[in-house]
Amino acid sequence: MTDTRFDPSQADGRWQRAWDEARCFEADSNSAKPKSYVLEMFPYPSGRIHIGHVRNYTMGDVLARYKRMRGFEVLHPMGWDAFGMPAENAAMEKGVHPGGWTRENIANMKAQLKRIGFALDWSREFATCDPEYYGHEQALFLDLYEAGLVYRRTSEVNWDPVDMTVLANEQVIDGKGWRSGAEVEKRKLDQWFLKITHFAEDLLDGLGTLDTWPEKVRLMQENWIGKSQGLEFAFELSNGERLPVYTTRPDTIFGATFVAVAPDHPVAQGVAMNNCEAGKFIDRCKKGGTTAAELETAEKLGFDTGLSARHPFTGANLPVFIANFVLMDYGTGAIMAVPGHDQRDFEFATKYRLPIPRVVAASLADAAVPFGTEAEAGDGVLVNSQFLDGMEVDAAKQEVIGRAEREGWGKGTTVWRLRDWGVSRQRYWGTPIPFIHCHSCGVVPVPKDQLPVTLPEDVDFQTPGNPLLRHPTWKHTQCPKCGGNAERETDTLDTFVDSSWYFLRFASQPADRPFDPEEVAKWLPVEQYIGGIEHAILHLLYARFWTRALQHTGKLDFAEPFASLFTQGMVTHETYSRRDPDNGQRSYFMPDDVERRSDSAVLRADGFPVEIGRVIKMSKSKKNVVDPDAIIARYGADAVRWFMLSDSPPERDLPWSEAGIEGCWRFVQRLWRLFGQYDAAAQGEDQALLRKLHQTVAAVAEDIEALSFNKAVARLYELASAVDKAAPSASRSHAIRTMAQLASPMMPHLAEEGWAAMDGTGLVALADWPEVDPALLVEDEVTIAVQHMGKLRDTLTAPKGLPREELEALALASEKVQRSIDGAPVRKVIVVPDRLVNIVT
Numbered sequence: 159m160t161d162t163r164f165d166p167s168q169a170d171g172r173w174q175r176a177w178d179e180a181r182c183f184e185a186d187s188n189s190a191k192p193k194s195y196v197l198e199m200f201p202y203p204s205g206r207i208h209i210g211h212v213r214n215y216t217m218g219d220v221l222a223r224y225k226r227m228r229g230f231e232v233l234h235p236m237g238w239d240a241f242g243m244p245a246e247n248a249a250m251e252k253g254v255h256p257g258g259w260t261r262e263n264i265a266n267m268k269a270q271l272k273r274i275g276f277a278l279d280w281s282r283e284f285a286t287c288d289p290e291y292y293g294h295e296q297a298l299f300l301d302l303y304e305a306g307l308v309y310r311r312t313s314e315v316n317w318d319p320v321d322m323t324v325l326a327n328e329q330v331i332d333g334k335g336w337r338s339g340a341e342v343e344k345r346k347l348d349q350w351f352l353k354i355t356h357f358a359e360d361l362l363d364g365l366g367t368l369d370t371w372p373e374k375v376r377l378m379q380e381n382w383i384g385k386s387q388g389l390e391f392a393f394e395l396s397n398g399e400r401l402p403v404y405t406t407r408p409d410t411i412f413g414a415t416f417v418a419v420a421p422d423h424p425v426a427q428g429v430a431m432n433n434c435e436a437g438k439f440i441d442r443c444k445k446g447g448t449t450a451a452e453l454e455t456a457e458k459l460g461f462d463t464g465l466s467a468r469h470p471f472t473g474a475n476l477p478v479f480i481a482n483f484v485l486m487d488y489g490t491g492a493i494m495a496v497p498g499h500d501q502r503d504f505e506f507a508t509k510y511r512l513p514i515p516r517v518v519a520a521s522l523a524d525a526a527v528p529f530g531t532e533a534e535a536g537d538g539v540l541v542n543s544q545f546l547d548g549m550e551v552d553a554a555k556q557e558v559i560g561r562a563e564r565e566g567w568g569k570g571t572t573v574w575r576l577r578d579w580g581v582s583r584q585r586y587w588g589t590p591i592p593f594i595h596c597h598s599c600g601v602v603p604v605p606k607d608q609l610p611v612t613l614p615e616d617v618d619f620q621t622p623g624n625p626l627l628r629h630p631t632w633k634h635t636q637c638p639k640c641g642g643n644a645e646r647e648t649d650t651l652d653t654f655v656d657s658s659w660y661f662l663r664f665a666s667q668p669a670d671r672p673f674d675p676e677e678v679a680k681w682l683p684v685e686q687y688i689g690g691i692e693h694a695i696l697h698l699l700y701a702r703f704w705t706r707a708l709q710h711t712g713k714l715d716f717a718e719p720f721a722s723l724f725t726q727g728m729v730t731h732e733t734y735s736r737r738d739p740d741n742g743q744r745s746y747f748m749p750d751d752v753e754r755r756s757d758s759a760v761l762r763a764d765g766f767p768v769e770i771g772r773v774i775k776m777s778k779s780k781k782n783v784v785d786p787d788a789i790i791a792r793y794g795a796d797a798v799r800w801f802m803l804s805d806s807p808p809e810r811d812l813p814w815s816e817a818g819i820e821g822c823w824r825f826v827q828r829l830w831r832l833f834g835q836y837d838a839a840a841q842g843e844d845q846a847l848l849r850k851l852h853q854t855v856a857a858v859a860e861d862i863e864a865l866s867f868n869k870a871v872a873r874l875y876e877l878a879s880a881v882d883k884a885a886p887s888a889s890r891s892h893a894i895r896t897m898a899q900l901a902s903p904m905m906p907h908l909a910e911e912g913w914a915a916m917d918g919t920g921l922v923a924l925a926d927w928p929e930v931d932p933a934l935l936v937e938d939e940v941t942i943a944v945q946h947m948g949k950l951r952d953t954l955t956a957p958k959g960l961p962r963e964e965l966e967a968l969a970l971a972s973e974k975v976q977r978s979i980d981g982a983p984v985r986k987v988i989v990v991p992d993r994l995v996n997i998v999t
């Protein structure tokens with residue numbers, strides 16, 4: 159081998175082609191080997207791979223490559239989560255077709271992924287916008303419909319009255335349509351729902367089995383499912399009606415100072431019939447967003463109905479308000495409001511000058527402590543609450559529930575925060591919902607042999623609203639039941655449905671069915687799933703639900719799709735910006751356009767300073783990004799992969815640094831030089847080096863299995879140093895060759911190049927993981943501290959387990975010790991085997 163540099167611009171493409179030609183990474187479902195399914199969350203084809211993808215996929219790739227070397231048949235697939243709004247936005251803005259735009263992005267991003275050398279099974283690639291894929295999805299949707307897990311009901315949506323379209327929650331910004339700026343209204347529409355609440359208990363219980371999932375994710379799901387124990391009871395109203403309310407804090411009942419109902423609650427509607435002010439107020443509440451989060455932060459608005467409600471214990475008359483923060487579809491749509499201990503009630507009571515009594519305090523003595531600027535939702539003991547005084551919150555809850563049940567005015571209940579999943583989207587670029595509306599037969603499923611219901615190609619995006627609804631012919635069809643004229647459903651499925659089962663289709667791809675259960679059973683559950691924490695709730699919960707729903711319909715025999723989950727940290731960088739003094743607008747600059755000095759930075763273009771901002775997640779809007787293509791072109795795939803694995807634990811954020819990637823590049827070259835020193839003819843053994851080698855092999859394996867990639871990286875640095883220092887020997891050559899195997903999951907191109915140069919046969923990607931000799935793992939040398947009169951004089955290395963007499967002799971032979979003793983007679987020698995020798999004179 160020559161001593162030239164490793165040239166990734168030559169080597170990377172060559173090895174990528176070699177892997178393709180050898181079909182190294184195509185998974186064989188019929189293989190007799192044990193199976194391992196490694197999966198990273200598939201990307202949305204936005205146009206370009208970003209650095210976060212690179213980090214995510216590099217981690218999965220190391221694990222997949224390692225598992226293959228350990229003798230597993232590995233499934234490591236990739237595809238595209240290809241439906242969704244950005245494609246429609248592009249269509250509106252640039253006049254391109256969403257399909258064409260998406261396909262072009264996929265082609266570009268696939269080429270980018272290939273340049274990073276990921277060991278992916280491209281033979282299984284699909285995009286969720288492939289009619290084949292979404293046709294199977296339609297079939298599954300019909301199965302769930304038959305099983306009673308799909309239904310239709312009226313529900314509220316965000317309606318943009320200018321664009322005449324339904325908006326997704328994220329398109330409502332401060333209560334206004336993102337595009338039109340018009341005030342968003344709430345409208346009722348017939349929508350499709352998936353009955354995820356049917357599995358609420360099971361989804362919650364299942365979290366207990368996912369002990370290798372991050373604690374944080376399990377907690378977030380638990381909160382999202384939100385099982386709460388509470389009390390449902392009815393107030394008697396001054397007009398003689400009964401008003402059921404639901405509370406999770408029955409203990410605070412003596413702190414209730416008013417009662418509130420949702421704007422569309424029957425009591426509110428009843429009041430509005432005789433009171434047009436009430437009607438106006440209700441209309442006003444209909445503007446603005448519909449989500450619980452939005453209501454939480456929106457200004458609290460109320461309307462006093464003039465009615466009063468009788469407190470079940472004190473008999474006090476509490477005023478009844480219509481309030482914008484009470485949701486109709488949660489609990490009973492009405493609440494007892496306890497301003498001292500609920501923040502929303504607190505804000506409302508403050509605004510409308512209602513009393514805010516304290517009923518929970520740190521101790522009985524604190525009953526009169528005034529409130530600060532917020533409600534106190536925490537634990538404590540009950541005060542100002544008659545028979546509850548002095549009780550802890552939990553005991554007080556039980557006491558109130560018990561009394562209500564005995565006295566017959568209320569009932570303890572379990573309530574779930576989890577709502578059924580509304581999957582209707584009034585959009586074009588999604589999976590058409592496979593139903594037909596017939597005047598005589600009602601809602602009729604599309605017969606399975608007529609699937610897929612495909613999207614029309616000729617659509618117009620220049621007019622607002624749903625293109626499927628507007629299309630001149632698409633929706634007109636015949637009723638499958640009576641043959642009469644009928645209309646297709648024009649809603650499409652939430653794209654989260656597409657990502658709720660894609661991991662099954664990767665495992666098994668028959669043409670005539672969504673998947674083959676037996677083949678799926680060979681691969682699933684996914685052994686290691688890797689993705690961003692932003693998917694902690696929705697995607698992961700929906701995928702868990704979908705798997706259960708398919709189990710329920712007899713199509714699968716497991717409930718949890720992902721045995722292990724790992725959520726990786728983000729790649730971060732500081733920002734560079736300037737504020738325009740005229741309009742106050744801030745503009746950002748790319749790191750490449752900025753010259754960074756020790757404590758300042760200037761824009762290269764004009765030499766004037768820019769402000770240095772915090773180190774934050776790389777994002778287009780802040781321009782603190784590095785382009786994966788650019789750095790790969792400059793440093794090669796392996797240096798970039800190595801950087802992604804180095805320095806930070808994988809769950810932590812990774813700050814991008816020029817110095818860091820330079821260091822990786824130098825290490826690539828250093829390994830290359832070591833590979834060049836391989837000498838098949840070298841003679842002689844180097845026990846110490848062999849020991850280091852075997853220890854490294856074992857440790858790197860452990861690290862990769864624990865996804866502690868940064869530790870594996872550190873061990874390879876150490877091993878490289880040890881090899882560097884060692885004198886030529888057969889052991890050294892063996893170590894060099896083994897290093898190519900160890901580096902292969904992380905720096906696969908360099909490893910192949912080295913491997914080929916060292917022995918020329920086969921691909922290291924397909925090689926076995928090096929064997930470990932357990933005998934070489936035991937540390938056989940120990941460090942002995944040698945003291946004279948308790949003072950450290952020397953340290954010696956000695957073989958482990960050396961007998962006392964020999965240790966004593968070794969210690970006394972030390973020159974430093976002899977100098978210290980200085981001829982004085984030795985009275986006593988204390989030996990602690992393998993640790994210490996103390997000489998007493």
Ligand code: ANZ
Binds near residue numbers: 384486496575
């Ligand atoms: C009295 C009370 C006192 C409450 C207190 C909370 C704290 P989670 O935990 O989210 O389930 N609530 C009930 N139905 C509601 C609705 N339709 N719209 C808005 N709020 C509603 O919330 C349950 C609590 O939210 C219930 O307990 C109720 O307020 C309120 F110190 O009752 B609570």
Ligand code: ZN
Binds near residue numbers: 637642
């Ligand atoms: Zn019909």
